Amino acid sequence: MTAQFNEVVHAPNRLQICAFLNSTDRAEFSVIRDMLDVADSVTSKHLRVLEQAGYVRLLKPSGLGRVRTWVELTAAGRQAYLGHIAALRALIE
Template identity: 65%
Template sequence: MSEAGPRFDEIIHAPNRLQICALLATVARAEFSTIRDSLQVADSVASKHLKVLADAGYVKLDKPTGEGRVRTWASLTKEGRVAFAGHVAELQRLASSLG
């Protein structure tokens, strides 16, 4: 995957996963609590959606050690960025066809 063409992505489309991708598209990485708080959901809900994205290869999860308290960090992979851009492009295409 090197280019994002309009493509509906069912993995990304779920509201919480769409919000996670939108957040991660604007930063190099985000800490788990930032993602959870942004979604205003429980830890288990955020974890579930991050796992789906990670299993699809769209998100990379890291737990670096040696930084005091162990934290989970998430970042969009190259494939995740391409998939997200393609999904957004498809939503824009669909929306523009309405008017």
């Protein structure tokens, strides 16, 4: 892993999303929205940016009842997040 600032990850809401997903396998959209304390549209916008960068994967498993959107951090997303955190730590030191 290379310590490198990442503009995609750096935005505060996206950084929070990556930090949260780094600590779990996946999370439901509504949990992420509530954690950020923002509207659905704001959450969707940030997830779309992360998805387009290849940093998260959105899953909508079909089954009984309401379709829920699940989000998971990809290997590339984990690497980008950890590299960004390493760059921030190097800056602080």
